[in-house]
Amino acid sequence: MGTARYIARRLIFSLCLILGVSVILFAMINAIGNPVEVLLAERPGITEEMIQAVTEYYGLNGSVTDRYFTWIWALLRLDFGTSIIYNLPVSEMLVTYGLETLKIQVPAILIALLVSVLISVLAATRQYSRVDFGVIASAMVGHSMPGFLLGIVLILIFSYSLGILPSYGAYSTRNPLWGSDVADALWHMVLPVGMLVFFNCATLTLLLRSSLVDVLRQDFITAARASGLPERRVVFGHALRNAFIPVLTYLGILFGLMLGTAPVTETVFTWPGLGALYIMAIQQLDYPLIMGATMVITVMLVTATLLTDIAYVAIDPRIRLG
Amino acid sequence: MLSTLAPASSPPVVAAPAPLLQVRDLRVHFHTREGVVRAVDGVDYHVNPAETLGIVGESGSGKTVSSLATLRLVPPPARMAGGQILFEGQDLLAKKPAEMAALRGRRIAMIFQNPATSLNPIYSIGAQLGEILMWHEKASRAEADARVVELLGLVGISDPGARLRQFPHELSGGMKQRVGIARALLCNPSLVLADEPTTALDVTIQAQILELLADLQKRFRMSMVLVTHDMGVVARMASRITVMYAGRVCESADAATIFNAPRHPYTRALLESMPRIDHSYTGAARRPLPTIAGRPPNLLNPPPGCRFHDRCPEAAPECRRLLPLETPVGPGHTVSCLKRGSEGIAA
Amino acid sequence: MSALLEVDGLSKYYPVLERRLFRASKQTEIRAVDGVSFSVAEGETLGLVGESGCGKTTTARSILNLVEPSDGAVRFQGEDIVPVFRGGDRARILAIRRSLQYVFQDPYLSLNPRWTIGETLKEPLRVHRPEAPETWDARIGELLRMVGLEPHHAWRYPHEFSGGQRQRVGIARALAIEPRLLILDEPVSSLDVSVRAQILNLLAELQDRLGLAYLYISHDLSSVRYISTHVAVMYLGKLVEIGPVDDIFTRPRHHYTRALLSAIPVPSPGAAQDRIVLQGEVPSAMRRPTGCPFHPRCAAALPVCAQSEPLLMPPSAPHRAACHNPL
């Protein structure tokens, strides 16, 4: 009962969030007036008639509320409209580009999680030692290193100096590497994923190590040791799971941060993902594309938050009381 | 094989038994930024088979640290700085970590002060207790569960089968402490260290827990070290008492002697300064209580000589210089005080 | 002796909203304090005892309006102060605060860590003696001496003091504006045994010298026996017994009081103490038993105990117990 209620509450809140963002977004876009008018105003040599025609085509004549509900209703039917610039269905573009984004983001989070767990345990069980100090120092440096800057340095080293990794794109333009499409795609992923892993790993390690150090000081850890459990079991079984509870919140935020800064990452690596698409959409003022991409990023983010909320229930029995 | 609940196999003791646990010149130092804190600084005591030793002292006297040291679990930045801990004749400080871990929970177990923090909040009672049996006794899940249920019943938890699936936060403080006691007794240890087991509990619950501990101790003929600051609790529970002050032992004797004929000025002052519920203080009877002036010393920089000299009404000039050693003053009664004939060493 | 403080039917209920997903939420309430009445006379000490969660601290906080009482009257020097606090007339509230002060349990948490002792002690003077700032410093020195500290301690910060010294500062702050009644909430519980006696002596001495009345709240019965002239025992938000201190300690009439007293280990080994170990635990305040709140744990419970709630009997006697089957 408690669990179901908790999840239901988070779910309802998530839906409210998405709805709220849609209202703000819509209001913002409409604050600048007729978006098509603005769009066309930036292109000289367009007549009033042309504007009129496009406005009618996109149904921009009704009142603001009418238009909002028309839009939301379309969204619910997964109809995102047609891109003005590319003249393609927005939904199709979002899926293509969105998958490219997830292709680097999801593996990056998972690898970072695994690596940071190992490093944190190594450091926290040797608190105040040189290993610990080295881990903290390098994690701090890594955490402060702006992701895109790291990407630039990686490109300089691995693409320009050593020439072993591709510096841009998700696929080779002409012939796939080694004649294999899969190998080619994987090879292109190395740099962006490596950069994201490094950045996430640094931040996660900082958090997880300090959380682990706190937990290792708790009474129940001493009690587990006093019961004669082997150290491996005490650290991985008793300490780590508890240490994850405060880190979990951050995992959701981290995923959001990665999605939020995807425009930067994807610009650095010229990656054909949602972020790059979004930049193009804004630059070109492609109204349906901006709306669609923002909503998709929001939904992904809210979903990530919701998943961490649910993970809480799985890991911490105290939540079940609500 | 799982041990049964039959009393432990050691035969009833008749004459002067060999102590089960003997602590000699134990030193535990905390290495802090400010310097070395001598939390335990040359402590001796012993525990005989099937007896309860009470270790009494105020906060900072080193009583808790010395019991953790017995299990070699002093937390960093503390370090064992010397001494011997003989358990069944073997020095625990010389054991390998794996040998030590095999003793913990099986031969020597511990009950913690705060039941709210000494159970892992994310595991069910059954999981965290059963795990210990599965590790030490290579029991199967079912065997472990059966034994846990048996012990939970033994420590007075109603409906133990249902409790297996409960989590610590679903139990009251008294219940959690009972679970803590059950955990300590899982493998039939011969020595149980109880660190302020009732301090966090209300008085009526404290009475329940003390009764339970006394009963279990008798039933299984185990030895117990009861660490507390409460003179009333040791009076009820302990057969022998060691009084600690500022990281050192002041006085050790059987319970009756400590309460009826204490020799060390600190023990005396401690007993006198407590108001008693069996005395009347109404009207003119409310005279000022005798007090111990000042406050306990900072162990970062302990006073030279006797640790108690600057609060002691009987302090003589040599007390400032010489550190008193424990000296027998009667059968089973030792005191560290220059004025009671202790030898002093310049430290 | 006239009653300085008279508490009459004081109650504090906390609403608890039991939220449910698909059904209407259920409103219940926790009765933290339920119809408590007692009085404290000039120069006397009433010890209020009970286990954690019995409502003794809530009673004190209700008297001081740190929480607003749900029901009942608190008459201080003959005036019901509950409506005064509710009315919000600052001058009248200050007049009450001046005579009614509180000393907190934790001497560390009750002092602002960023203020020197002098600044802490100046606060009550700033509020209550704003007309004569030139007298403040002298008064602070006087207060510090009164509680056994030195005037130059005014320049120090709380973290430089030991627990006992901090508690002295807490007492000095309460005394700054010459109150008539001090409410002492577990003032020695967090202190070491050897320091406890120092603070108890100080409290006794100040009472004799300044003619203060105390409401002394504690679960530590030995200190209650030392400091109190009268004792009131609480269980699950209700007063179960009240009377002169020696009567309560030597001839308790309520079964709970007797069990509570026998639960205290006496520091004499082998003392012939008839130990009554209560079974079970105090029920949650949300699931309060009907009738006498103590009956499920009481060895002498009668059928009537589960049905009707006993009143404090005999009325207007100094020693009263709320029990259908008193000892």
Place this chain on the structure above:
Amino acid sequence: MSDATLPAIAAPRQRAPGIWRQSWYRFRRNRAGLIGLAMVTLVVLVALLAPFAAPFAPDDTSAMLRGAARRAPSALHWLGTDRNGYDVFTRMIYGARTALAVGLGAMIIASVIGVIIGGIAGYAGGMVDELLMRFAEFFMVIPVFVVILAVVRLFGIVVVGTWLEDIPNLNLMTIIVLLGCFEWPPIARMARAEFLRLRNSEFVEAAHCIGSSRRDILLRHILPNAMPPLIVLVALGIGGAILAETMVSFLGFGDPRAVSWGQSLYFNYEALKVAPWAVLSPGAALFVTVLGFNLLADGLTDAFNPRTRQ
């Protein structure tokens, strides 16, 4: 009178070291914090002394006319020149001004909003608290960076032809205000937690008992005690805001008239292969600044929290 004697004190001292000075003592022992402080001080000094420290004027493109754009570091141009003929070292130094303006400006706005909203929520409690915190949570989940990009771009269109257009560095100010408006939720949450904790703390209750006014309690008791963790958050936030501005500029949505590290990155990123110094220099400056503020925050956490490391 009890006969307790206090430990002898040699002489009555004047005011003992207060909590702030103590924090400084603890901070001084934290090497990471000190390094952070040194880095931040360096950035601040460079920003203040930019006209004296920089070898060229920030808008000096004379190298372009000499045909010396995109030149590698030399005795004349210590860190080389970029594709517009700017001296990279000069632009790096002047960029510190923009960076600090962004960091401080955004965090001042965020702190004011955060402390007010968090303070009200924590002190009022109940429904108000619930609503305000849900509001904060809402702000924490929306994709801030993406929204900022959109707003900056659209706002740039809206102002065309209005009086707003004449405000110097309007674009930069928009970014600062937006960052401030989006960075307040963590501060609000912390302020709420602190106000809640302090409101129920014993020394505040003691002040109630004494009869202190509500205003005194808020301003003299609660606010000063709530400061330390908020200061840590603000230090972290300054680094974060500088980073965010750089990213916005890097994507080409920054203020073309501002001399900022992000602008340098934006203009020179395409030439990364031929003139990496023009990209790496502002990048390094950004890294030093962000690291400095992060280390400073780390040191402050320790300094304000005596229990963390003993």
